[in-house]
Amino acid sequence: xxxxxxxxxxxxxxxxxxxxxxxxxxxxxxxxxxxxxxxxxxxxxxxxxxxxxxxxxxxxxxxxxxxxxxxxxxxxxxxxxxxxxxxxxxxxxxxxxxxxxxxxxxxxxxxxxxxxxxxxxxxxxxxxxxxxxxxxxxxxxxxxxxxxxxxxxxxxxxxxxxxxxxxxxxxxxxxxxxxxxxxxxxxxxxxxxxxxxxxxxxxxxxxxxxxxxxxxxxxxxxxxxxxxxxxxxxxxxxxxxxxxxxxxxxxxxxxxxxxxxxxxxxxxxxxxxxxxxxxxxxxxxxxxxxxxxxxxxxxxxxxxxxxxxxxxxxxxxxxxxxxxxxxxxxxxxx
Amino acid sequence: xxxxxxxxxxxxxxxxxxxxxxxxxxxxxxxxxxxxxxxxxxxxxxxxxxxxxxxxxxxxxxxxxxxxxxxxxxxxxxxxxxxxxxxxxxxxxxxxxxxxxxxxxxxxxxxxxxxxxxxxxxxxxxxxxxxxxxxxxxxxxxxxxxxxxxxxxxxxxxxxxxxxxxxxxxxxxxxxxxxxxxxxxxxxxxxxxxxxxxxxxxxxxxxxxxxxxxxxxxxxxxxxxxxxxxxxxxxxxxxxxxxxxxxxxxxxxxxxxxxxxxxxxxxxxxxxxxxxxxxxxxxxxxxxxxxxxxxxxxxxxxxxxxxxxxxxxxxxxxxxxxxxxxxxxxxxxxxxxxxxxxxxxxxxxxxxxxxxxxxxxxxxxxxxx
Amino acid sequence: xxxxxxxxxxxxxxxxxxxxxxxxxxxxxxxxxxxxxxxxxxxxxxxxxxxxxxxxxxxxxxxxxxxxxxxxxxxxxxxxxxxxxxxxxxxxxxxxxxxxxxxxxxxxxxxxxxxxxxxxxxxxxxxxxxxxxxxxxxxx
Numbered sequence: 001x002x003x004x005x006x007x008x009x010x011x012x013x014x015x016x017x018x019x020x021x022x023x024x025x026x027x028x029x030x031x032x033x034x035x036x037x038x039x040x041x042x043x044x045x046x047x048x049x050x051x052x053x054x055x056x057x058x059x060x061x062x063x064x065x066x067x068x069x070x071x072x073x074x075x076x077x078x079x080x081x082x083x084x085x086x087x088x089x090x091x092x093x094x095x096x097x098x099x100x101x102x103x104x105x106x107x108x109x110x111x112x113x114x115x116x117x118x119x120x121x122x123x124x125x126x127x128x129x130x131x132x133x134x135x136x137x138x139x140x141x142x143x144x145x146x147x148x149x150x151x152x153x154x155x156x157x158x159x160x161x162x163x164x165x166x167x168x169x170x171x172x173x174x175x176x177x178x179x180x181x182x183x184x185x186x187x188x189x190x191x192x193x194x195x196x197x198x199x200x201x202x203x204x205x206x207x208x209x210x211x212x213x214x215x216x217x218x219x220x221x222x223x224x225x226x227x228x229x230x231x232x233x234x235x236x237x238x239x240x241x242x243x244x245x246x247x248x249x250x251x252x253x254x255x256x257x258x259x260x261x262x263x264x265x266x267x268x269x270x271x272x273x274x275x276x277x278x279x280x281x282x283x284x285x286x287x288x289x290x291x292x293x294x295x296x297x298x299x300x301x302x303x304x305x306x307x308x309x310x311x312x313x314x315x316x317x318x319x320x321x322x323x324x325x326x327x328x329x330x331x332x333x334x
Numbered sequence: 335x336x337x338x339x340x341x342x343x344x345x346x347x348x349x350x351x352x353x354x355x356x357x358x359x360x361x362x363x364x365x366x367x368x369x370x371x372x373x374x375x376x377x378x379x380x381x382x383x384x385x386x387x388x389x390x391x392x393x394x395x396x397x398x399x400x401x402x403x404x405x406x407x408x409x410x411x412x413x414x415x416x417x418x419x420x421x422x423x424x425x426x427x428x429x430x431x432x433x434x435x436x437x438x439x440x441x442x443x444x445x446x447x448x449x450x451x452x453x454x455x456x457x458x459x460x461x462x463x464x465x466x467x468x469x470x471x472x473x474x475x476x477x478x479x480x481x482x483x484x485x486x487x488x489x490x491x492x493x494x495x496x497x498x499x500x501x502x503x504x505x506x507x508x509x510x511x512x513x514x515x516x517x518x519x520x521x522x523x524x525x526x527x528x529x530x531x532x533x534x535x536x537x538x539x540x541x542x543x544x545x546x547x548x549x550x551x552x553x554x555x556x557x558x559x560x561x562x563x564x565x566x567x568x569x570x571x572x573x574x575x576x577x578x579x580x581x582x583x584x585x586x587x588x589x590x591x592x593x594x595x596x597x598x599x600x601x602x603x604x605x606x607x608x609x610x611x612x613x614x615x616x617x618x619x620x621x622x623x624x625x626x627x628x629x630x631x632x633x634x635x636x637x638x639x640x641x642x643x644x645x646x647x648x649x650x651x652x653x654x655x656x657x658x659x660x661x662x663x664x665x666x667x668x669x670x671x672x673x674x675x676x677x678x679x680x681x682x683x684x685x686x687x688x689x690x691x692x693x694x695x696x697x698x699x700x701x702x703x
Numbered sequence: 704x705x706x707x708x709x710x711x712x713x714x715x716x717x718x719x720x721x722x723x724x725x726x727x728x729x730x731x732x733x734x735x736x737x738x739x740x741x742x743x744x745x746x747x748x749x750x751x752x753x754x755x756x757x758x759x760x761x762x763x764x765x766x767x768x769x770x771x772x773x774x775x776x777x778x779x780x781x782x783x784x785x786x787x788x789x790x791x792x793x794x795x796x797x798x799x800x801x802x803x804x805x806x807x808x809x810x811x812x813x814x815x816x817x818x819x820x821x822x823x824x825x826x827x828x829x830x831x832x833x834x835x836x837x838x839x840x841x842x843x
Binding site: 042045046047048049050293294296297298 | 709712713715716717719720721722723724725726
């Protein structure tokens with residue numbers, strides 16, 4: 001950030017970085033709170049309800065109250081759990097979700113690290129969360145949670161493959177794994193990658209949706225089959241951590257999608273008087289809205305169908321997309 | 335490295351589980367996600383209605399029938415009063431019959447709507463539930479207006495009905511019919527065409543008509559297996575022989591067919607409502623002349639049946655000349671229909687429990703009585 | 704065609720986004736029940752002739768009443784002394800008001816019975832006679 005990482009280590013720089021990280025954490029927490037609020041409102045409106053409206057004006061403090069309640073709740077650790085794993089699982093799960101945000105450039109100047117392998121970093125770090133989920137499911141010593149944990153792992157590992165393959169096309173086109181370079185390539189060519197890489201975009205959207213465990217792929221926490229899935233034994237702030245992980249990933253993945261396919265902070269139609277951060281936020285909100293919209297509409301798929309769809313549907317399509325991009329690139333069209 | 339040890343897992347689904355809709359318990363043995371054995375355990379809501387009824391007068395039993403299939407109380411009310419009327423040979427006035435048919439068909443729609451909403455909620459689609467309840471609310475309001483209750487109506491009496499339709503009530507029903515026809519189309523738009531939904535329910539829980547008959551299934555569960563059997567047509571009671579309507583049937587007998595049969599039944603109920611409202615008698619009695627104390631004849635037995643929203647609801651009364659039945663036996667469709675559950679669930683996966691179980695459409699109040 | 708169902712569904716929910724909401728503001732605004740609604744009973748001691756019909760007709764046996772001789776020696780018959788309804792088991796079936804010859808016991812449209820202790824669910828004569836709001840007009 002601002003070249004600090006390239007400078008010599010000093011306590012001042014360290015403090016600045018730490019403060020920046022805390023600021024980002026606060027922004028993310030704020031996002032999570034209002035994402036939940038937004039989700040409940042949107043789904044409420046779609047279901048002819050009003051959504052939260054009791055706490056504060058238009059219910060704006062509802063999620064604040066919810067989070068507060070989770071934080072001050074008694075920390076219940078059931079007797080027969082594997083205590084150590086049970087306690088660290090939410091942390092293992094949450095930390096990577098926050099780490100991946102570091103790689104995402106929000107605007108030209110607002111970014112934390114400019115990693116050359118940003119995309120790879122995202123893919124590698126985000127898969128660490130699965131460990132936490134599996135451990136949580138296993139350590140809870142509950143039949144429902146182990147099933148939820150297993151489902152979750154199977155699903156996330158399967159969908160990671162098409163997710164990463166779907167942006168290989170972009171990597172081929174730009175010749176870079178650096179997220180800033182990718183945005184610059186879109187600004188320079190004046191065309192967002194959603195158009196030349198439409199197949200990639202669709203695959204990314206579906207795989208990303210599955211990666212986030214959101215409807216229609218929310219079966220690790222399928223309430224009506226598994227009660228709550230891997231976090232069935234968790235309560236209080238440990239549960240809040242799992243919840244937080246989920247929404248921070250929503251934040252990270254939507255941001256990544258904006259960066260990769262929607263031109264990052266690039267202003268369309270030359271509307272440059274609107275600041276880039278606003279453009280980023282708008283595109284970002286559009287994607288987040290889609291996730292909530294899908295939740296209000298679709299039923300859940302079945303685990304067998306889910307795996308079939310990943311390996312027999314999405315991966316071939318993603319591979320085809322990579323090949324097509326390679327061929328077009330060789331022919332000089334891209 | 336030795337071989338990995340695997341073992342089956344015994345899982346208690348219920349009695350407090352989100353997809354069992356009440357206090358139903360399913361003990362399943364799962365091998366991974368596959369169900370190898372499944373035993374339904376019932377009785378958590380047993381109140382001994384049949385035994386209690388031996389100590390109650392015929393009028394007093396009516397509020398108890400409300401609590402059998404509490405989503406379709408009007409139909410239960412009717413099952414009982416029909417039996418008592420047959421026992422005592424009472425002729426019900428025409429206007430009362432019309433009101434009965436209207437409230438029963440409204441209640442059938444309400445019952446199917448709850449099934450539709452909760453069934454899809456179990457599949458993870460959260461919105462249909464709200465849409466179903468929005469429209470059910472109109473029905474419940476109408477029934478509230480005529481009977482004074484939103485769920486437990488206690489509306490029918492031996493020989494007629496308790497209240498006459500209030501002014502303007504029939505018009506409300508008339509207006510409801512086209513409104514709801516539109517809504518059914520919306521339901522199909524939202525759910526029936528959805529590829530995920532179709533993929534989840536097509537080819538699931540198949541049984542043929544013979545199996546269904548062997549298990550004693552009735553109602554949509556039987557009709558879904560391509561067997562035309564509806565007591566409103568096969569053994570008409572009340573004034574159902576005056577109305578034109580179809581009996582929808584399925585082709586293969588899977589969950590999707592049972593779903594479509596119920597959706598089709600909503601339309602048919604609307605057809606009946608439309609005709610009933612059109613030929614609704616302007617005036618007339620709503621109560622037949624019945625003695626103040628209802629005494630059954632000596633040594634008489636009667637079994638009557640009717641098409642409830644879940645299937646054939648039969649009432650068997652043995653009378654010994656007192657004002658209370660000597661014995662009352664209820665043939666509860668939910669209870670009978672539940673028998674097939676282990677058969678179609680074994681060998682399927684955990685994720686198939688909600689659609690298969692939901693398609694049988696039971697109400698625990700009726701299962702346990 | 705495969706795939707159209709998704710878009711139809713999405714389109715439908717999007718359309719619903721701006722539709723009028725159908726929820727009630729229940730605790731803020733009272734929910735008005737139709738006149739026939741069977742709510743908590745209202746009891747008028749002066750009208751009661753202690754005929755015991757409501758006790759006999761009650762399917763759950765939740766009514767308990769005690770009569771006493773008329774304090775006015777000129778008049779015959781009994782007057783009501785205590786009248787209790789146990790709302791733990793009352794199912795609000797309306798049969799007591801249906802049999803009452805003098806409309807001493809009638810239904811109201813009040814339905815809020817939730818309390819913190821089941822002791823409060825034993826309603827006595829005083830409480831029932833004070834429950835005189837929203838009394839149902841039509842009782843038979």
